[in-house]
Amino acid sequence: MAITPHLSPKPRVLVVGGGYAGYNVAKRLQKKIRDRGGIVTVVEPNSYLTYQPFLPEVVGGSIEPRHAVVDLRSHLRQSEIVQGKIVEIKHAEKVAVVEGPAGMTFDLPYQDVIVTAGADSRTFPIDGLGEAAIGLKRIEEAVSIRNQILERIESAALMTDAEQRRKALTFVVVGGGFAGAELIGEIEDLVRTAISKNPRLAQSDARIVLIEAMGRIMPEVSEEQAVSVVEEFRSRGIEVLLNTSLSSAVDNHLKLVNMTDQSDAGSFDADTLVWTAGVAANKLARSTDFPVEQRGRIEVTPTLQVSDGEGGVLEGAWAAGDVAAVPDLTGDGPGGFCVPNAQHAGRQADRLAANLMAVRFGEGAVEEYYHKSLGAVAGMGVGKGIGNPLGIELSGVAAWLAHRAYHNYALPTWERSSRVLGGWINELIWGKDTTQLKELETPHNAFREAAGLEKLPNRLDQKAQAAAQA
Structure with a gap:
């Protein structure tokens, strides 16, 4: 009732x-x-709006998570908010x-x-996908991806098993649209910066992979621009697998298929799998x-x-x-x-x-919605980007600045825009922050341990236990 x-x-x-x-x-x-x-x-x-174009930068650490959301009660004071x-x-x-x-x-x-x-x-019936992957539609997902990447890097630095080390340091994004391209660029920046601070790891230890089922990425930009992005990614050590689809992710063992002839495209293990293949x-x-x-x-x-x-x-x-x-x-x-x-x-x-x-x-006239696209811009790590705002093709620093300028303007409320801008300025002055926040999934463990109780396993612990039992 x-x-x-x-x-x-x-x-x-x-x-x-x-x-x-x-x-x-x-x-x-x-x-x-x-x-x-x-x-x-x-x-x-939720009690807030999530500005989704900023989620890749939350993963990369350029934007604080709370600055990419807008509190509804604070900014819709004359509305009734029902959570x-x-x-x-x-x-x-x-x-x-x-x-x-x-x-x-x-x-x-x-x-x-x-x-x-x-x-x-938008997901597909791929075995193991729901258990192995995470999306990028919510602020909580962005925070989780960031902290898992940093946790895997720290854990890998102490691993003696070469296979487990490779799995921990393999980071995969499925989907080569704007979200996937921006995310893989931010992940590469984050991973390289974090590894550079850890003397027990080398840059060659990390494997960063972008998987796209179509023959090109980023349909919002020209073919020439899309090709240049792939070339730039590969120059940064990112593997870009085009015409390739994920067929299985059971136990984080990724099996790939060639979309051209449906042949086997290889397989590998990866602890971090992010799904951005459409909505x-x-x-x-x-x-x-x-x-x-x-x-x-x-x-x-x-x-x-x-x-x-x-x-x-x-x-x-x-x-x-x-x-x-x-x-x-x-x-x-x-x-x-x-x-x-x-x-x-x-x-x-x-x-x-x-x-x-x-x-x-009866106030005014009813009109049809008509809007000619202003183009699109994407940021793919600090100083890197691509776009075609107002039909003008941009790349590199110019596109990155255009991306930040447009989205900071579009972010609701000047209060949030100023906080984001302050974070960007701090990053330029002090560098990328690679601080890991631990045990967000199991915050009670410290107190449980003090009380003499057994710790609760987090998602990665549960996967490791299941793999060991198998």
Whole structure:
């Protein structure tokens, strides 16, 4: 039986998801809706927005984890924040079912609903992938990847078994899109810096691998730029395996297959495996009574209103960002839809907020979403990057500076932008910080040991025990 917590009785604009699109649409609506007797309610499992373009730099240590997130309560003061997860939307009844942190569920009525639930990692049925790999969609994943890399380097420095040492010092990223390319560049910077500080290790001990199933990486840039990135990676000692796919990751033993002829492409062990091979619309889309297209995204019109499936729109239903199949009226988007990135999400939020005010209160005119891409920039370690902002091809330091300038501007709130900028300045002055934070998975172990109790094993310990038993 559902319970009803103490929430505002005012007419509600319900924003589902507090990510980049959700935050921006709530920011633009909260005061306007409040002044008209209503309230904006944001339901988000976390109490913060994660700025995902900065996650690779969190792994590399250029940005402090807490600076890559934006606290919703601090910056959406005129909105109602509910920390929970929407598990179902029943638009016919204008009700959403919410699951709170303690597992309780309750119904949340609304007048308008805006679905901005974002995307999840897109995975494939590969044996052992779920147990061996980690994604890069959340701040917690970025922190975990960083600390595992540093822990493996420290542990490897004391290992006498050559095979286990090689496994510990092998770092693999699957997926050669922007996220994967940025991540592998940051990992290489981090690994080289950490090893340089450890006299028991040599740079040749580390193996850093990028696996991509297609014949090129980074489809957002030109073919020539993509080739130059691969060449630059290889000059840094990064192995780039194109036309190669992961077929198994059981017990962290990676088996590869050649995508050209489906032949065996070799195998090796790696303790660190990060999966960045694409995104999929949030599964919530299929727990609504909205029409959903074949890729699992909510069908919307160019005005960002949810389609009724018959050429019209559903009253009071809106969607934007990665969870929505937003038509790209420029004709540039793959399949005719906008690509899932922050550039589109933020601008869709602006247009959606204006259109909602026009429909609900007659303020202004309803307009279709149209945005010509400004290009893309990627940072791949300090002083390294690639991009084509405004159609101008950049590489190296120029692209790296453009990447940092754009994303620091796009990061919500000047408060967070200033903190990130301060961190960058400190890194340039003092160098890369390779401090490892230990036992984040098992913080009680120090006290358990003091109390005479057995330590709790962490994820790596459990894998080692399972391998030994096998």
